[in-house]
Amino acid sequence: MTERIKVAIIGSGPAGLTAAIYTARANLEPVVIEGEISSTSDQPGGQLMLTTEIENFPGFINGIEGPELMGNFKAQAERFGAKIHSAKVSKVDFSERPFKLWTSDELEEEEPTYLAESVIISTGARSLMLGIDRELELIGHGVSTCATCDGFFFRGKEIAVVGGGDSAMEEAIFLTKFASRVFLIVRRGELRASKIMAERALKNEKITVIWNSVVTKLNGEKALSSIEITNTIDSSVSQLEVSGLFVAIGHVPNTDVFGKQIELDENGYINTSKGTYTSVEGIFACGDVQDHTYRQAITAAGSGCMAAIDVERWLENHQ
DSSP states (O other): OOEEEEEEEEOOSHHHHHHHHHHHHTTOOOEEEOOOOOSSSSSTTGGGGGOOEEOSSTTOTTOEEHHHHHHHHHHHHHHTTOEEEOSOEEEEEOSSSSEEEEEGGGTTOSSOSEEEEEEEEOOOEEEOOOOOTTTTTTBTTTEESOHHHHGGGGTTOEEEEEOOSHHHHHHHHHHTTTOSEEEEEOSSSSOOSOHHHHHHHHHOTTEEEEOSEEEEEEEOSSSOOEEEEEETTTOOEEEEOOSEEEEOSOEEESOGGGTTSSOBOTTSOBOOBTTTBOSSTTEEEOGGGSOSSOOOHHHHHHHHHHHHHHHHHHHHTOO
């Protein structure tokens, strides 16, 4: 049975749940379609659900576990009346208001699950991973996709970064502030990074490049202790003892379900203007799904607040 609502929030990471807190306090009775539990970072609560200790989120002097932080976000949103729907959005129709949304638990239904007067998209972005055994299991226990988030934990230790683009160079250079040595593992015999970024990395005395190589195995019981590296030319295998492995091979925004119904940039991120407005009137976007620069929990939460305020003001003028 179709339910008519004022605000639908797609996604339940820091951006989506902050938007839920603000819209709920504005008596807009938002519904958060939070996603489904899975083994990937594309799940309820976003990538923080796979993060152990967070030390850089303001207000927590001694840090806080990622799942606990997101649990607090969710409980606070529910306290103010936000409704949480544990399903994924499987189909949308943004051609006219009210906007139509179908969810994964209504796949066989012709009628949409919701008719929404406005929509906030906060589906986030997922880090591209190596696709090897135990990779997700060891996230937060030696494996990371964010140097800014986790570099501090590896002070004085030897670590490795995988990737050959600008992001990998930035991560490797940043990590030299903490690590005693950074191994840069590059699949090819050259870097894809821009010339200036490549030169900065290659000139850094703390960075050692391992060319023509890929990581094929992660070792360690409860935490990463070493990695297996395979040479892409002669298939020789070697072991590298490191305490941390940073995967920096790119991110993919979770925008597939929206197809061509909303304007995206060349990398698939949602284009926004005037704050969180998208190309479709009444649809707003916040968090990593429209931010490929900062990608921090605090900036995502801030943009969720912006989206909520934008929605509230927009609805006042479009009743």
